[in-house]
Amino acid sequence: MRNDIPVLIVDDEEEILESEALALQIHGHGNVITCSDSRRALEILKENPVCVAVLDITMPHVDGMELLACITENHPDVTAIMMTGLNDVDTAVRCLQNGAFDYMLKPVDQNRFVTSIGRALDHKTAYAETMRLARSVLDDTLSRPECFRAIATRERRLLNIFKYIEAVAPTGLPVLLTGETGVGKELFANSVHLASGRSGEFVCVNSAGIDDAMFSDSLFGHASGAYTGAQKDRKGLIDRARNGTLFLDEIGDMKPESQVKLLRLLQEGTYYRLGQETEERTNARIVAATNRSLDELQADPRFRKDLFYRLKAHHVHIPPLRERMEDVPLLTDRFLAQCAQEQNKAKPTAPPELEILLSNYPFPGNVRELRGMVYDAVSRHQGGVLSCASFKTAIGGKHVSNVSAPKPHAKETGLTFPFPLPTIRDAEYALIREALKRTGGNKTLAAEMIGMARQTFRTKVKEMDPPRAGSNIQATSDAAEAEAAA
Numbered sequence: 001m002r003n004d005i006p007v008l009i010v011d012d013e014e015e016i017l018e019s020e021a022l023a024l025q026i027h028g029h030g031n032v033i034t035c036s037d038s039r040r041a042l043e044i045l046k047e048n049p050v051c052v053a054v055l056d057i058t059m060p061h062v063d064g065m066e067l068l069a070c071i072t073e074n075h076p077d078v079t080a081i082m083m084t085g086l087n088d089v090d091t092a093v094r095c096l097q098n099g100a101f102d103y104m105l106k107p108v109d110q111n112r113f114v115t116s117i118g119r120a121l122d123h124k125t126a127y128a129e130t131m132r133l134a135r136s137v138l139d140d141t142l143s144r145p146e147c148f149r150a151i152a153t154r155e156r157r158l159l160n161i162f163k164y165i166e167a168v169a170p171t172g173l174p175v176l177l178t179g180e181t182g183v184g185k186e187l188f189a190n191s192v193h194l195a196s197g198r199s200g201e202f203v204c205v206n207s208a209g210i211d212d213a214m215f216s217d218s219l220f221g222h223a224s225g226a227y228t229g230a231q232k233d234r235k236g237l238i239d240r241a242r243n244g245t246l247f248l249d250e251i252g253d254m255k256p257e258s259q260v261k262l263l264r265l266l267q268e269g270t271y272y273r274l275g276q277e278t279e280e281r282t283n284a285r286i287v288a289a290t291n292r293s294l295d296e297l298q299a300d301p302r303f304r305k306d307l308f309y310r311l312k313a314h315h316v317h318i319p320p321l322r323e324r325m326e327d328v329p330l331l332t333d334r335f336l337a338q339c340a341q342e343q344n345k346a347k348p349t350a351p352p353e354l355e356i357l358l359s360n361y362p363f364p365g366n367v368r369e370l371r372g373m374v375y376d377a378v379s380r381h382q383g384g385v386l387s388c389a390s391f392k393t394a395i396g397g398k399h400v401s402n403v404s405a406p407k408p409h410a411k412e413t414g415l416t417f418p419f420p421l422p423t424i425r426d427a428e429y430a431l432i433r434e435a436l437k438r439t440g441g442n443k444t445l446a447a448e449m450i451g452m453a454r455q456t457f458r459t460k461v462k463e464m465d466p467p468r469a470g471s472n473i474q475a476t477s478d479a480a481e482a483e484a485a486a
Contacts (some may be wrong), residue, residue: 005121006048010067011056011083016106021056023110024104024117040060044077052101052120055086057091065095072099079120083108114420125171127354130361142166147194150187152334155324161316162191168314169195174266176311177289178250179318182368185289187317192287193245200244200284203237208250212257217274226275238271241284251259251311252290252297259304266310286311321363321370331367335374336386348378348386356439357388359451361395429464432457 007024007097009032011017017034024032033048035041038059044051057064071078082095085106092103102116129399142148148162167173169192177185186204193202205219221236238246248254254262265271266286270279287387288311290297297303321327332350340347363369377390422430435446447457 005029005051005124006031006033007117008033008035008041008044008048008050008053010038010041010059010064012036012038012055012059013056016056016377019110020108020113023114027114027118029117035374038064038067041067042070042074045071045078050075050078051124052079052081052117054081054083054117057095058081065098068095068098068100077124079124081116081120147191151184151191152330153324155319155325155327157319157324158327161188161318163316165192165316166195170197171314171333172196172285173313174286174288174311175314175316177287177316177318178294179289179291180320180366181291182366183318183320184367185318186249188316189245189247189287189289192246193285196245196285198244198285200242201240202245202247203241203284204247204249204434205237206249207258208253210255210258212255212261213274215255215258216261220273220280222274223276226273230275233273236273238265238282238284241281243284248288250290251288252292252300252303256302256304257308263304263307263310266307282290303398321366328370329355330364330449331370332374336373336378339375339378343378345378345381348381349384350376350386351388353442353445354386354388354391356442357391357395357447360438360445380455427475428460432460432464436461 007029009017009020010289011020011034014036017036021032023036024030030156033050034045035044039061041053041055041062044050046302055064055066055067064084068080068082071080079101080099081091081102081104082100083104083106084091087105095103101120104112104116134329142159142162145162147166151162153159165175165188175189177188179185189204190202207215210218217234217236219236219238221234221239222230224230224232250263261271265282269283270281272279292300294312294315298305298308321331332354336350337347339345358370367374373391373394376394377386380390381387431450432446435449436443439445439449443457443461444454447454449458
C-alpha cells in the first residue's frame with residue numbers, strides 16, 4: 001500500500017477509528033486521517049488531498065449517505081467506501097448507485113477492510129495513470145524536454161516514446177526497455193529516472209551471466225561474517241538507489257536463482273543482505289533492459305513468467321538505428337563535437353560524401369557502432385576536412401543494401417528478374433541508375449557500391465541514353481558530376 005496517499009475514516013465510534021487506523025498502519029499505510037464528527041468531514045476534504053474516504057452510514061448530525069452525495073458532487077476525485085451495521089440489500093444497492101466504490105458490514109474484518117482500501121488505492125493509481133497517458137497522447141509537446149537532452153533525434157517515433165515515458169515515470173512501477181544491442185537503452189533508462197523527479201541516484205547493474213552469490217552481494221550487500229573475508233557490513237547497490245532508480249541491464253540473461261530474489265524485491269519492496277536475518281526495505285524504482293524480444297523472453301523456460309509480468313508493467317521498445325536513418329546526420333554531428341571536445345581538438349568539418357556513405361549502411365551495431373566510427377575518424381584526424389577513409393574501412397562492402405528499401409520475402413534468394421529477361425547491357429544500366437539514385441548522384445560512391453572501377457563507371461554513364469524528365473538517371477547532372485569529382 002502506498003504510504004503517501006491520505007485516507008480519511010469518518011465514524012462516530014472512537015474505538016472503530018483507532019482499530020481501522022491501526023490496521024492500515026500495520027500494513028504500511030501511515031497517512032490516515034480520522035474524524036469522529038461527521039460535520040467536520042467536508043472541511044477535512046477541502047484542506048487535505050484525500051484519495052479514499054471510508055464513511056459510516058449511521059452517524060448523528062450528518063449521516064454517511066449525505067456525505068456520499070456531497071463527495072460525489074463536490075469531490076469527484078475522492079473514492080468513497082461505505083460501512084454500516086445494518087444488513088440491508090437496498091441500502092447497499094443505493095450506495096453503489098450513488099457512486100460508492102465498496103460496501104462493508106460491521107463488524108468489519110480487518111483483512112477485508114485493508115484489502116478494500118488497497119483496491120481503492122490501486123483503482124485511483126490506475127485512473128491517474130490513464131489520465132496522464134491520455135494527456136500525453138493529446139499533447140504534442142514534452143513537459144520536461146531536458147530529461148531527454150542526451151538522446152539526439154528528429155524521429156516522430158522517439159518523440160512518442162518520450163511522451164510515454166513522461167506519462168509513466170511518476171507511477172513508480174517497473175519499466176522494461178527492449179531493443180537491439182547498441183540502441184542506447186541506458187540513456188532511455190536515465191530519462192525515466194529524470195522524468196520521475198526522484199531525488200536519489202541512478203544506479204546501473206549488469207545482470208548478464210553473473211552467478212547468484214556475486215549478484216546478491218553486489219545488489220543487496222552483506223553482513224559481517226556472511227562468508228570468509230566479509231569482515232564488516234557492506235551496503236549493496238540497492239541502498240545507493242534509495243529514493244532513486246535501479247537500472248538492471250541485460251535482465252534476460254539473469255540466473256534463475258537471482259530472479260527469485262528480484263521478484264521478491266518487486267513484489268514486497270524488501271530484501272535480505274547476505275548473512276543477515278533482518279529484512280530491509282527499499283523504495284527504489286526498477287528499470288530493466290534486455291536485447292531480447294518480449295516473445296522470446298516470455299517463451300524462454302529459464303525466465304520466470306511471474307517476473308516477466310512484474311517487469312512489464314510499462315514497456316518501451318527502442319527502434320534500431322536503421323529504422324530511423326534521419327537521425328544519422330544529427331548523431332554524427334553530436335559525436336564529432338563530443339569527441340573533438342574530449343580530445344581537445346577543433347571540431348572537424350564532415351564532407352558531404354560522408355552523409356551519403358552512412359545513409360546506405362544498415363548499422364548492425366546501431367548508435368554504438370556509429371559512435372565508434374566517428375571517434376575513430378576524429379582520433380586519426382590531423383586537420384582540415386574529415387577524411388572518409390576510416391569510415392569506408394569500417395563499412396567495407398557491407399553498405400551495398402539500401403536500408404530504406406523493403407526487405408525481400410523470407411523465401412526469396414538472389415535477384416528477381418522480369419520476363420522476358422533483360423540484356424546484360426540493360427541490366428548493367430539499370431544497376432548504375434539505382435546506384436546513382438541511392439548515392440544522390442555521387443559517382444564515386446555509386447561505383448564503389450556496385451564494385452566497378454570509377455573510370456569505367458564514368459564511361460558507362462556517358463554511354464547511357466540522356467535521362468528523360470523525372471527518371472532516376474537525373475542524378476548524373478552537372479552538379480552531381482562536380483560533387484563526385486570533388
